[in-house]
Amino acid sequence: MAQTRRQFLQQVGITGGAGVMYSAMGAIGLAGVAETPAYAAPTRMELNGRGKHVVILGAGIAGLTSAYELGKAGYKVTLLEARKRPGGRNWTVRGGTEEKDLHGNTQRAKFSSGQYMNAGPARIPQHHVTLDYCRELGVAIEPFVNQNADAYLYREGTTALSSKPIRHRTAKADVYGYVSELLAKATDQGALDSALTATDKDALITFLRSFGSIGTKEEGFKYTGTSGRRGYEVEPGAGLEGGTTAAPYGLSDVLASGVGNYFSFEFGWDQAMMMFQPVGGMDRIPYAFEQAIGREKIQYGAQVLGLRNTTEGVTVTYSTGSRPRELKADYAICTLPPHIAATIPSNLPTDIVGALQYARPTNAGKIGIEYSRRWWELDHRIYGGITNSNLDLVNMWYPSTGFHSDRGTMIGYYNTGANATAYGALTPAARLERALAQGAKIHGDVYTKDVKAAFSVDWAGTEHSRAAWVGWTSQTDGVYAKLLDATGNIYFAGDHLSHAIAWQHGAMVSARATVTALHTRVTSR
């Protein structure tokens, strides 16, 4: 029996990848959570010599995944990519990276050897197929620090705790302590007797005493902040030094501060630890795809000028700087951002162009700041993680790699929407200046010292992307759905055609769905 079950698991694992394995384990009651729906990659056996030529527009993650999966099965693939590199928004900036943005700014990164910033995607949850491709393609991974009890929360404002960096651990201890005290009191006083049995009440109070580190019933369930969870004024140490705690912040001050409103970020399906990143930069993924697909299959610097369904297949017109060229293939997969795809001359029907135009571009911005001294470790005792604020820089990331080395690259801001656009409107030098002034409110003057290099990206102002990602007013009103089926011989793919928008996972599962649809059509003829 045991052996049979194992054989069964191995069997589905082999043909279907981790996704199928999960579903199967869920079905037989082993796994608590079903993961990615099953994906069965096209095989050479199924294709059986019916190889078709597929032209793929865009060598971002969706295009690369499509080309890789089709190529494995024996399809002829040609990738047309406007940039001089693979990956699209998966972009790692290193020393020497040069970019002219749509505002007219040209930046040339001066990062030291080994230093980089992931300008686009930068973290991978455990359950994303992105990790499966890392495994399959041999891209080494390491933890990405998405949560750190010693990073700060900072809220500018007029409350008692405003404009004061507060460690996550301190905020959590105080919020959880007071929440526990309040709920224990209300429960004990019978306020929830209509919702809770006596057994429930006992179990709840047991939980709250542990969760909030609050006193006994006799002590009024009082939160006094002495557990050490919020940190120490003097750490527990040698001899008689048991540690000195500070009194907790006051209940009203803690509530008014809003520090608790960030906590749920860490519980998110896509954000809860553990998280990962490729060793050496996120672009290790597209470069590994490039190698697996074959460099010669990718035409870089190819700007798409036209896309037409024909009776035989598709015709793509593109330019590599000189005169336009024409490429004929059996099928096309268009992975360009929808708001850009909508502007390309084509014979696509009006409703399909309308569906592409239905996407709402969203902006995001980031700055990488290389320091020649890891002051966040040395002075603030922070090893990776995120400081979150209500300043316009919003999030600051401490590096998840190079611990204890002599330099490191922070993300000085990672923001979206109006904040991103406000920074994007500045010159790169002014963006850095503003980021340093704002960040110094949290970290002190050390934040403005030992700056070695910086590079900033404004995704709305970045050629070939013109957005960080897109949103849809609705994904169920029938407009978005028009892009999920082939229009003649033209298919679409991209994270925008998934429910994991702005994640590489979304691009990958969309590409897989498109590859499956195309392959099913080819093999069922």
Add this chain to the structure above:
Amino acid sequence: MAQTRRQFLQQVGITGGAGVMYSAMGAIGLAGVAETPAYAAPTRMELNGRGKHVVILGAGIAGLTSAYELGKAGYKVTLLEARKRPGGRNWTVRGGTEEKDLHGNTQRAKFSSGQYMNAGPARIPQHHVTLDYCRELGVAIEPFVNQNADAYLYREGTTALSSKPIRHRTAKADVYGYVSELLAKATDQGALDSALTATDKDALITFLRSFGSIGTKEEGFKYTGTSGRRGYEVEPGAGLEGGTTAAPYGLSDVLASGVGNYFSFEFGWDQAMMMFQPVGGMDRIPYAFEQAIGREKIQYGAQVLGLRNTTEGVTVTYSTGSRPRELKADYAICTLPPHIAATIPSNLPTDIVGALQYARPTNAGKIGIEYSRRWWELDHRIYGGITNSNLDLVNMWYPSTGFHSDRGTMIGYYNTGANATAYGALTPAARLERALAQGAKIHGDVYTKDVKAAFSVDWAGTEHSRAAWVGWTSQTDGVYAKLLDATGNIYFAGDHLSHAIAWQHGAMVSARATVTALHTRVTSR
């Protein structure tokens, strides 16, 4: 002003290390939490040729730290260590490691090259001076995964959710959801009006709606589990797949299950993420100390037979297997476990021996299990972290290194007290058998397959340690305190003489305190 402050910080940073930097930053209002109390290492300038000879009993972390700090200042040091290696309880077991325990079991580890288990300390919080020594000694570090939303909680019993592996993320979503719903209702209904102002209530409800992902007031603040935080039956994916969530577990079932009672572990001062480990095994720290101190200063295989204060200094009798030898020095630092030190013939006063005997040994046990397949990643989508249970194995650790490689070593149990002693009483083969049977309850049959090697440690049954650590009935009743001052020319040091017992940090800060006391005495003559 800015420059002045920075100069001040640099100045104290240079002379006092990170600890002083923290205190100073706290004092001028920069850092939210003061860290380790200041430590000023002895210097050659201060010693000024008054070099004394210090014999150190035990080359565990306290002994190594003492020797290292004294050696830097010009003291002559001799370390006597009963084992054939440095580190004491800091012990990394690799292929070829052989150990005969006090029960008469001899194990020889058959781990593959690159595989290991840290049998003693295995994780380092950001604020421990252990990391400072890693930096100073050039020991590379990497994250230790102490928290993983996709690891399991498992409670054997008779409740509705008993004997069912539940992902941490699922347990958290449900517990936080219901807690938020209950507290929001009680607050809204005025049950807490004596404790909360109207402004407090608004802020609290805003927080609870985010924290618990609960409905609006109109929706009765109801928790429905649809946020995705608890996981999906079908993940959000391509096209129209928005993800399918399962209904949350029932309120009474969640409370009865006790799954929430583990959460506070992750908020602990010493356990909150981020945590770290040396690359390649915890014993990289003692071996780096050995190299920095000088291998020739350490006499391995030296069993201490006697310790005497003399008018000139100290005399230590020890054996290296042949006849006893005698070593005379100016001072001794005894870092042996107190319950072992108490058994060594000496002329220590009765009250000092009584203070050593006052320590209560605590047991802990661990088993390392090497698998030739990383089923936790492949089948369960767990990349490092801890599964916690009420089984006698208590904690299981997935490896924090070697992600995506072809093999890995789990900690199959990490338990303390009676559970550890129960496993310790078994033969190593029977320990493994029991660990596999228990672990399979959580992970299924996969847990019993692909086992390549195993090694278990029972600290109470380990020669030269005879405990995992010790506790004290009191650290303030005057008995413990007797060991903090020199008895004649004999000093004591160790994690047991700190408020960070069972941590290397405790051994290090104790050693620093002892070194400081000894150095002050020498230099004030």
